[in-house]
Amino acid sequence: MVVWIPVTGREAEEFLHSVSIRNGKDVQGASKAMKAIEARSASHHDEEVAKFLVPLTEQSTFLPHWEYCNDIPLMDLSSLDHNDHRQDATAATAALVKAAASWGVFQVVNHGLPTSVLEGAMAVTKEFFSMPEEEKQSYAQDYENGRVQGYKSTLDAFHMTRTLGSQLEYILQPEPLSIKDKWPSTPAAYKDVIEEFGKGVYKLLVRIVELLLAGLRVSKTSKTNRMLKGNLIQMLRLGSYEPCPQPEMVLGFKPHLDHTILTAMVQDDIGGLEVNKDGQWYKVAPIPGAIVIILGDQIQTITNDNFKAVQHRVVLNPNSSRNSIVCAITPSSDTIVSPALELVDDVHPALYHPYSYADFRLATFQNWYTGQEGLDKFRTQLHQGGTADQASKSPTIGLDSPLNIIAAIKPRNQNPKSIQPHQDFDFQTPILLKQGTLVA
Numbered sequence: 001m002v003v004w005i006p007v008t009g010r011e012a013e014e015f016l017h018s019v020s021i022r023n024g025k026d027v028q029g030a031s032k033a034m035k036a037i038e039a040r041s042a043s044h045h046d047e048e049v050a051k052f053l054v055p056l057t058e059q060s061t062f063l064p065h066w067e068y069c070n071d072i073p074l075m076d077l078s079s080l081d082h083n084d085h086r087q088d089a090t091a092a093t094a095a096l097v098k099a100a101a102s103w104g105v106f107q108v109v110n111h112g113l114p115t116s117v118l119e120g121a122m123a124v125t126k127e128f129f130s131m132p133e134e135e136k137q138s139y140a141q142d143y144e145n146g147r148v149q150g151y152k153s154t155l156d157a158f159h160m161t162r163t164l165g166s167q168l169e170y171i172l173q174p175e176p177l178s179i180k181d182k183w184p185s186t187p188a189a190y191k192d193v194i195e196e197f198g199k200g201v202y203k204l205l206v207r208i209v210e211l212l213l214a215g216l217r218v219s220k221t222s223k224t225n226r227m228l229k230g231n232l233i234q235m236l237r238l239g240s241y242e243p244c245p246q247p248e249m250v251l252g253f254k255p256h257l258d259h260t261i262l263t264a265m266v267q268d269d270i271g272g273l274e275v276n277k278d279g280q281w282y283k284v285a286p287i288p289g290a291i292v293i294i295l296g297d298q299i300q301t302i303t304n305d306n307f308k309a310v311q312h313r314v315v316l317n318p319n320s321s322r323n324s325i326v327c328a329i330t331p332s333s334d335t336i337v338s339p340a341l342e343l344v345d346d347v348h349p350a351l352y353h354p355y356s357y358a359d360f361r362l363a364t365f366q367n368w369y370t371g372q373e374g375l376d377k378f379r380t381q382l383h384q385g386g387t388a389d390q391a392s393k394s395p396t397i398g399l400d401s402p403l404n405i406i407a408a409i410k411p412r413n414q415n416p417k418s419i420q421p422h423q424d425f426d427f428q429t430p431i432l433l434k435q436g437t438l439v440a
């Protein structure tokens with residue numbers, strides 16, 4: 001049985017404060033707060049419990065920080081002509097398919113983005129997060145009104161998702177969906193650098209999707225490729241994670257599956273990303289110049305489970321802060337996602353009903369909190385038996401019901417309006433729960 005460590009909202013606030021989200025690096029204070037929380041948890045009967053720390057049973061899954069996994073595939077894409085999509089790329093395709101099918105995650109080098117572009121993007125990310133909190137707050141998300149583009153402090157992220165990382169997130173493309181006033185104007189180089197980075201990553205992700213589909217013999221002119229073409233949304237999420245003296249007790253990003261087609265991630269040299277394979281967590285090594293590619297839910301549907309989305313999480317470092325840049329492609333809201341026809345026949349029936357991406361997001365927001373596979377809701381009848389079993393085995397993250405979260409979140413607005421899914425809705429952000437209202 002999973003044992004949760006109960007902590008009241010006030011203790012959580014103190015803990016956060018002591019981890020110095022706002023003012024420096026009070027590591028000793030954080031240790032003290034953790035001790036207070038542990039002592040309190042011994043009694044286990046606080047009615048206003050906010051269940052958010054890593055369950056005791058899962059704390060043993062934390063590996064020492066230096067044990068990176070050498071088996072996660074590292075792909076050299078230098079054989080690809082990054083400007084010519086007509087090029088036959090048989091060898092690269094076969095290797096990518098193998099990596100995608102076996103791990104659901106891989107790293108790529110010689111991917112067409114110059115190292116200077118990756119370094120430049122990381123430099124402006126670090127600069128942005130090192131600005132005073134008030135300045136970052138000028139780009140804050142207006143999540144009271146359901147808008148989830150912009151800056152989210154660690155405190156806000158903690159209220160929403162019980163994890164410890166601040167973020168700046170927004171839609172990069174298509175332009176009309178991007179809320180441009182949430183793009184920082186400092187550092188001065190930010191916009192140009194991120195724009196170049198975003199364009200390069202977009203090209204790379206589209207190319208990898210094409211190759212992965214080609215590897216499964218889905219032709220370039222197939223309905224699936226046509227469906228994807230011109231219907232993609234590109235999202236950006238810059239992340240900043242403070243050091244945590246007891247990283248086994250709280251996560252930087254809880255275990256989850258990305259709702260995306262593919263996600264690209266660049267991390268600094270601190271590391272912290274872990275992926276789950278067959279129930280075991282593995283650390284993804286930071287490799288200078290490499291881009292981590294993570295398979296999301298949508299590629300799982302499109303490929304009819306030939307590829308699976310990979311569960312991942314971010315573990316905090318006891319001594320160092322960490323930055324990451326996450327950039328992903330999803331279908332647009334009205335895109336109908338379904339298994340590619342080429343991958344369905346009598347022996348391999350469609351495992352998913354066609355759904356619009358908007359419906360997927362609406363139907364799966366709760367899964368973000370339970371850690372269960374969101375796609376289960378769209379499985380065809382035929383395959384639901386096996387799925388229920390699978391779902392019960394999925395690791396959970398310590399939030400057994402969204403209602404608990406609602407109870408735990410301090411209301412920020414006493415008179416909330418009824419909130420409708422907004423145009424930012426496509427953004428793959430944890431759904432905010434507020435007084436019973438669910439917001440994308």
Ligand SMILES: O=C(O)CCC(=O)C(=O)O
Nearest residue numbers: 237239253273314324326
């Ligand atoms: O910061 C990271 O390394 C990963 C964050 C992540 O998984 C996400 O943004 O979906």
Ligand SMILES: [Fe+2]
Nearest residue numbers: 256257258312
């Ligand atoms: Fe993710």
